[in-house]
Amino acid sequence: MNRKIALRSFALIAALGVTWQVQAQDAKTPYPSMAPLDRYLIADRNAEITLARSAAPESISREAEVMVLGRHGYETAVKGNNGFVCLVERSWSSPIDDPEFWNPKGRAPICFNAPAARFNVPLLMKKTELVLAGRTKTQVFEVLSASLDKKELPALEPGAMCYMMSKQGWLSDRGGHWHPHLMFFVPLTEAASWGAGSPGSPVINAFIMTPERHTVFLIPVAKWSDGTSASHE
Numbered sequence: 001m002n003r004k005i006a007l008r009s010f011a012l013i014a015a016l017g018v019t020w021q022v023q024a025q026d027a028k029t030p031y032p033s034m035a036p037l038d039r040y041l042i043a044d045r046n047a048e049i050t051l052a053r054s055a056a057p058e059s060i061s062r063e064a065e066v067m068v069l070g071r072h073g074y075e076t077a078v079k080g081n082n083g084f085v086c087l088v089e090r091s092w093s094s095p096i097d098d099p100e101f102w103n104p105k106g107r108a109p110i111c112f113n114a115p116a117a118r119f120n121v122p123l124l125m126k127k128t129e130l131v132l133a134g135r136t137k138t139q140v141f142e143v144l145s146a147s148l149d150k151k152e153l154p155a156l157e158p159g160a161m162c163y164m165m166s167k168q169g170w171l172s173d174r175g176g177h178w179h180p181h182l183m184f185f186v187p188l189t190e191a192a193s194w195g196a197g198s199p200g201s202p203v204i205n206a207f208i209m210t211p212e213r214h215t216v217f218l219i220p221v222a223k224w225s226d227g228t229s230a231s232h233e
Helices: 002-028 045-053 114-132 137-149
Strands: 065-070 073-078 085-089 108-112 161-164 181-187 205-209 214-220
Touching: 045 065, 045 073, 045 085, 045 108, 065 114, 073 114, 085 114, 108 114, 114 137, 114 161, 114 181
Parallel strands: 065 085
Antiparallel strands: 065 073, 085 108, 108 161, 161 181, 181 214, 205 214
């Protein structure tokens, strides 16, 4: 009997220890859970369209499809005819381990080319659907992984890339507006395969998107989408 009591006491202490550890981790995370939806929305639909188009040079974005975030997910606001899709990503587009995954200030204008749009837009719409349904971050990525296993989401195609050249974006509290750049989407691979982060390499970073089964490489460019210099950034 004493042994059973001791085991139960140990189990209770262990459980409390895990709870305290999770609470301590949440206390260190500035955005431990999703904020109210209104904080992620842009009230002026035209302002969101303009912000989305600012991701790429006007020669590309003026003929692109534009999507905006509503209360039920992303929806097409402007039809396009050049294969590009421009929208403003919110913080939940970040990798699973990003501490700002729920940051309501995140506004990341992005313009996907056609191969990238066919892969990324359904992925983003599915992720957004889960987020708006109140799923936790862990649940979101579990469902995404299962959907990819079942081939319910499109596969990544060769040649997928996007523009992120907006002056007005807010990528994170750490980076703010950061720097105009291009991103390239490839099947899961190590950063070293592109020389990302090596001294002198223009490929400065790579995101290993494990649950989504791809890697994203970032290459800065010299100008913002409006043609002004970014050399001072």
